[in-house]
Amino acid sequence: MKYILGFFILSWSLISFANPVTQVVVFGDSLSDTGNLYEYMNHQLPMSPPYFEGRFTNGPVWIEVLLQKMYPNDYTEHLLDYAYGGANVSIHAQDNKFSLENQLEKYFSEHETANPDALYVIWVGSNNYLDLPEDISDTCHQVVNGIGDALETLIKKGAKRFVLVNVPDLSTTPAAIEFDSVNELKRMSQTHNALLVAKATQLKAQYPDVQWIEFDVADIMGDIILHPEVHGFKDGQHTCCEYIDNPIAQATNHKVLSVVNTMAYAPTKDNDSCYDYLFFDLYHPTAHAHQLMAEEVYKLMLEKKFM
Numbered sequence: 001m002k003y004i005l006g007f008f009i010l011s012w013s014l015i016s017f018a019n020p021v022t023q024v025v026v027f028g029d030s031l032s033d034t035g036n037l038y039e040y041m042n043h044q045l046p047m048s049p050p051y052f053e054g055r056f057t058n059g060p061v062w063i064e065v066l067l068q069k070m071y072p073n074d075y076t077e078h079l080l081d082y083a084y085g086g087a088n089v090s091i092h093a094q095d096n097k098f099s100l101e102n103q104l105e106k107y108f109s110e111h112e113t114a115n116p117d118a119l120y121v122i123w124v125g126s127n128n129y130l131d132l133p134e135d136i137s138d139t140c141h142q143v144v145n146g147i148g149d150a151l152e153t154l155i156k157k158g159a160k161r162f163v164l165v166n167v168p169d170l171s172t173t174p175a176a177i178e179f180d181s182v183n184e185l186k187r188m189s190q191t192h193n194a195l196l197v198a199k200a201t202q203l204k205a206q207y208p209d210v211q212w213i214e215f216d217v218a219d220i221m222g223d224i225i226l227h228p229e230v231h232g233f234k235d236g237q238h239t240c241c242e243y244i245d246n247p248i249a250q251a252t253n254h255k256v257l258s259v260v261n262t263m264a265y266a267p268t269k270d271n272d273s274c275y276d277y278l279f280f281d282l283y284h285p286t287a288h289a290h291q292l293m294a295e296e297v298y299k300l301m302l303e304k305k306f307m
Contacts, residue, residue, distance in 0.1 A: 059287025
């Protein structure tokens, strides 16, 4: 009997992983934006240079590096990127044109169902917190519930594989110090990530046939900040840019950390000299950091046998 059971388990395993990932669909914000906002803004934002070809960093972002590892010959043909710089999760009056909900709506306007052989990536939430809402608990619950709703929509439409990424500890970014918002951002980051773990646990139990990768970017970036040399960096705390006067931030008492406002702090160092830094600007990581994140996710994909 045990041999029959063993064969059944092996057979089920082979069936589960029979189809490799053929496509990657991304929903998110500037951390995964491969130039979408840049095109929408007629190449005016982000300023390129110093930003790299419309990316919010000095080189390719992590999802591009990951796809190059997965499909070295033709990675762009396998990527559908709906992420936009400045995107958030729609709550109250925080909705914007490129919110997670609107990204999903656009995807399903172009696809009747979700591709079961695709890998769906959701990494969003930071911009809801960079607006420094007063009700932290309520905001965090609504943001995570919005992410959960998006995941359920995709699952019910046929999605089977996900990469779910938490938010970095926003209190450790140069922006948090510059805008004197360390305490608020730490609490929001920690609350969001705890709620996201609980939401993922709930969805795993509810949809046992769906496969998950939960990427703890907060833990990895936190370790880089504490031990930069171990990860190939020299500076894990400061930004690779020189500050210039920002009248927008001054007018708001340095209490708005949005993507548009922080663009006034443009990196002025040569891109190559930014390699040793974790942060390219006030809160976006350098291309070096993006590369490290892509490598970590790729390892997880191999462990999960998504490839």
